[in-house]
Amino acid sequence: MKIGVTKEIKNNESRVGLTPAGVFELVKNKHTVYVQTSAGEGSGFFDSHYRDAGAILLETMHQVYALSEMIVKVKEPIAEEYPLIKENQIIFTYFHFASSKELTDAMIASKSICIAYETVEDEDGTLPLLTPMSEVAGRMAIQQGAKYLEKPIKGRGILLGGVPGVPPGKVLILGAGVVGIQAAKMAAGLGAHVTILDINMKRLRYVNDVMPSHVVTELSTEYTIRKHIKTHDLIVGGVLIPGAKAPKLITRDMLKDMNPGTVLVDVAVDQGGCFETTKATTHEDPTYIIDDVVHYCVANMPGAVPYTSTLALTNVTLPYVLKIANLGWEKACELNADLRKGLNIVKGEIVYEGIRK
Ligand SMILES: NC(=O)c1ccc[n+]([C@@H]2O[C@H](COP(=O)([O-])OP(=O)(O)OC[C@H]3O[C@@H](n4cnc5c(N)ncnc54)[C@H](O)[C@@H]3O)[C@@H](O)[C@H]2O)c1
Numbered sequence: 127m128k129i130g131v132t133k134e135i136k137n138n139e140s141r142v143g144l145t146p147a148g149v150f151e152l153v154k155n156k157h158t159v160y161v162q163t164s165a166g167e168g169s170g171f172f173d174s175h176y177r178d179a180g181a182i183l184l185e186t187m188h189q190v191y192a193l194s195e196m197i198v199k200v201k202e203p204i205a206e207e208y209p210l211i212k213e214n215q216i217i218f219t220y221f222h223f224a225s226s227k228e229l230t231d232a233m234i235a236s237k238s239i240c241i242a243y244e245t246v247e248d249e250d251g252t253l254p255l256l257t258p259m260s261e262v263a264g265r266m267a268i269q270q271g272a273k274y275l276e277k278p279i280k281g282r283g284i285l286l287g288g289v290p291g292v293p294p295g296k297v298l299i300l301g302a303g304v305v306g307i308q309a310a311k312m313a314a315g316l317g318a319h320v321t322i323l324d325i326n327m328k329r330l331r332y333v334n335d336v337m338p339s340h341v342v343t344e345l346s347t348e349y350t351i352r353k354h355i356k357t358h359d360l361i362v363g364g365v366l367i368p369g370a371k372a373p374k375l376i377t378r379d380m381l382k383d384m385n386p387g388t389v390l391v392d393v394a395v396d397q398g399g400c401f402e403t404t405k406a407t408t409h410e411d412p413t414y415i416i417d418d419v420v421h422y423c424v425a426n427m428p429g430a431v432p433y434t435s436t437l438a439l440t441n442v443t444l445p446y447v448l449k450i451a452n453l454g455w456e457k458a459c460e461l462n463a464d465l466r467k468g469l470n471i472v473k474g475e476i477v478y479e480g481i482r483k
Pocket residue numbers: 257259260261263300301302303304305306323324325326329346364365366367372373375392393394395396397424425426427428
């Protein structure tokens with residue numbers, strides 16, 4: 127198969143759909159891979175790496191789209207790319223169709239085969255191509271939170287790990303899912319005292335089994351949240367109710383109960399946020415302050431660490447890329463129920479229930 131990788135042109139996106147290692151595997155399987163020049167630069171992969179791995183470098187995304195049977199990307203195509211997408215071309219990327227009618231209409235009109243990373247689903251209901259980005263965001267939440275706790279950036283002036291003779295900082299994590307567990311692991315590693323809340327006792331049992339004893343689990347209720355916000359220095363929001371807006375677990379009136387300089391990191395901002403005072407921010411201007419409480423609400427946290435994020439994403443996408451390339455999309459989807467769930471729009475027809483709503 128002829129596979130194409132273009133440079134992402136969406137604002138602030140530095141990730142890339144395939145690494146040189148991925149190109150090497152595809153070429154080994156007798157496929158041809160076209161890579162647009164400088165496509166991987168933002169992630170630290172240079173044209174020479176791709177060339178050495180066996181890719182054919184092309185100057186423009188127009189050439190890559192024109193020659194490829196499958197395009198492997200990271201973000202959804204944007205308006206500039208719509209006219210380049212051809213009938214029967216496979217586009218394998220994050221689409222998030224539910225949030226853009228314009229994109230949905232454009233992909234229907236293109237008659238392409240749209241396979242969306244975010245709806246590929248394992249037998250147990252987990253979303254293997256979303257998990258790595260939650261892992262990155264969960265770990266980053268503590269790295270960012272620790273930074274914004276510093277006094278010069280208006281935090282409480284607390285070192286999360288403490289020092290001998292001085293107690294560590296306290297981290298409260300809402301949600302013990304992928305984000306929450308990775309955040310807990312990082313915070314515990316720094317030596318912070320960690321409290322993690324969830325409404326799901328199975329998750330709390332798991333956390334209790336695998337985490338060190340300075341990570342304490344508690345059932346998430348308004349009462350426990352109101353109690354803990356008074357004493358915790360960094361609060362991470364990582365809750366998710368699938369298919370719904372995040373519940374507002376910290377309301378505006380609660381901010382006055384927090385210590386000045388407390389830092390809130392709302393990872394769930396992409397689902398509307400779990401703090402009432404959340405508004406989406408960017409890496410250029412990541413924080414704002416309300417009632418002396420620092421808010422960090424960046425909607426695409428993994429975008430700040432494109433090297434790690436590209437590797438984390440392509441680790442999980444490459445096996446699917448190989449299946450589609452080796453078998454063709456129809457056979458690959460017939461044989462793999464997880465990949466079949468990724469089919470969203472096929473030759474002008476919406477085939478994924480969630481987008482029809
Ligand atoms: N900002 C970013 O860059 C970024 C990156 C990746 C993921 N996210 C977002 O982070 C959020 C969490 O993702 P995830 O992969 O960890 O989801 P997940 O499904 O693995 O975990 C969510 C957890 O929240 C728990 N929960 C639900 N309601 C709760 C409540 N009232 N109190 C406490 N816990 C509650 C669930 O029981 C579950 O354990 C999602 O909104 C996701 O889209 C954001």
